[in-house]
Amino acid sequence: MTKSIFIDGAAGTTGLEIADRLAGRDAFTLIALDDAKRKDVAAKREALNDADFVILCLPDDAAKEAVAMTTSATTRIIDASTAYRIDPDWAYGFAEFRKGQRERIASARLVSNPGCYPTGFLGLIAPLVAAGLIPADWPYTVNAVSGYSGGGKALIQRFESDGADIGYRSYGLDLAHKHVPEMQTHAGLTHAPIFAPAVVRAFRGMVVEVPLPLSAMTGAGSADALRNALYAHYAGSPVVTVHSEAAPSELLMHADQAPSDRLDLYVLGSPDGSQVRLIAMLDNLGKGASGAAVQNLNIMAGLDETAGLRLS
Numbered sequence: 001m002t003k004s005i006f007i008d009g010a011a012g013t014t015g016l017e018i019a020d021r022l023a024g025r026d027a028f029t030l031i032a033l034d035d036a037k038r039k040d041v042a043a044k045r046e047a048l049n050d051a052d053f054v055i056l057c058l059p060d061d062a063a064k065e066a067v068a069m070t071t072s073a074t075t076r077i078i079d080a081s082t083a084y085r086i087d088p089d090w091a092y093g094f095a096e097f098r099k100g101q102r103e104r105i106a107s108a109r110l111v112s113n114p115g116c117y118p119t120g121f122l123g124l125i126a127p128l129v130a131a132g133l134i135p136a137d138w139p140y141t142v143n144a145v146s147g148y149s150g151g152g153k154a155l156i157q158r159f160e161s162d163g164a165d166i167g168y169r170s171y172g173l174d175l176a177h178k179h180v181p182e183m184q185t186h187a188g189l190t191h192a193p194i195f196a197p198a199v200v201r202a203f204r205g206m207v208v209e210v211p212l213p214l215s216a217m218t219g220a221g222s223a224d225a226l227r228n229a230l231y232a233h234y235a236g237s238p239v240v241t242v243h244s245e246a247a248p249s250e251l252l253m254h255a256d257q258a259p260s261d262r263l264d265l266y267v268l269g270s271p272d273g274s275q276v277r278l279i280a281m282l283d284n285l286g287k288g289a290s291g292a293a294v295q296n297l298n299i300m301a302g303l304d305e306t307a308g309l310r311l312s
């Protein structure tokens with residue numbers, strides 16, 4: 001039987017990409033509100049409570065309002081915002097990052113879609129901390145660049161009009177980015193990581209890097225041990241690839257990259273074994289948002305988890 005889906009925020013960057021991934025799928029029927037009604041409270045309330053699945057692609061406050069408006073106990077919700085990512089009543093929608101998470105998502109009514117940067121960070125770090133190969137009490141650093149679609153319609157507009165000369169934009173300079181609690185909580189870290197994000201002149205894509213001075217970290221495994229552990233953790237995953245070849249000479253993010261729902265992980269050790277660079281590459285609108293939402297929807301609906309995803 002087909003399931004009905006209401007994307008609240010369907011006209012936004014994440015919402016449009018979700019609709020794109022659902023197009024042509026017989027398993028789902030979209031409930032759509034026309035432009036004049038998409039922010040109309042009564043129309044939204046009806047759609048939210050009629051749908052089998054709601055996907056919220058809204059700013060945090062609007063997402064909280066939509067959740068409060070959804071009184072039907074049979075409507076299941078996936079929220080793409082930051083509002084519920086560390087709320088214990090919500091299943092964290094990152095199926096691969098720890099054992100049992102896919103099953104939690106499958107049976108949950110409420111699923112929070114991870115942030116794009118935390119997907120890269122947790123994809124690299126969480127399995128290694130859980131395996132005891134790197135310490136939970138190390139003060140980690142995360143250096144990351146994102147395509148400008150990561151900031152939604154407002155940042156796209158800025159990069160494509162008034163800010164058309166911006167090549168690189170460092171931000172989060174107050175060291176209080178909203179993704180830090182999510183990274184700390186789901187990796188089980190003692191200290192908040194230092195997070196240094198930036199935006200570059202590419203529409204989509206991101207590189208999230210965690211440099212580790214292995215020789216200074218008591219009890220840390222070697223680069224090979226870290227890579228092997230990630231390789232074993234993600235074995236058989238159609239979405240996450242741990243690259244095991246020798247260090248590439250460069251990793252490129254293209255200005256006009258095609259959409260992708262993959263997560264690619266690299267463990268690059270120094271010749272003397274004292275240092276390692278853990279690097280995640282993903283599409284902020286793919287595994288970082290819309291691809292992850294569709295993957296979660298598939299899991300919740302009991303379907304092939306990769307249906308509609310772009311994995312080539």
Ligand SMILES: NC(=O)C1=CN([C@@H]2O[C@H](COP(=O)(O)OP(=O)(O)OC[C@H]3O[C@@H](n4cnc5c(N)ncnc54)[C@H](OP(=O)(O)O)[C@@H]3O)[C@@H](O)[C@H]2O)C=CC1
Nearest residue numbers: 009011012013014057058062080081149150152153284289
């Ligand atoms: N872009 C990305 O890479 C990622 C985004 N996210 C998160 O996903 C959510 C959506 O982000 P994104 O798509 O980028 O943002 P956009 O700004 O591109 O889109 C948000 C959409 O929500 C609409 N909207 C705002 N308030 C309401 C409301 N009360 N009722 C109905 N619609 C409303 C906006 O309307 P209008 O068009 O009129 O402004 C807009 O179309 C955010 O929480 C974001 O943080 C998460 C991971 C990655």
Ligand SMILES: CC(=O)N[C@@H](CCC(=O)OP(=O)(O)O)C(=O)O
Nearest residue numbers: 080081082115116117146150151
């Ligand atoms: C480039 C850019 O601005 N990126 C966004 C994060 C995008 C994302 O992951 O969305 P959430 O806000 O839902 O976590 C930011 O740093 O706020």
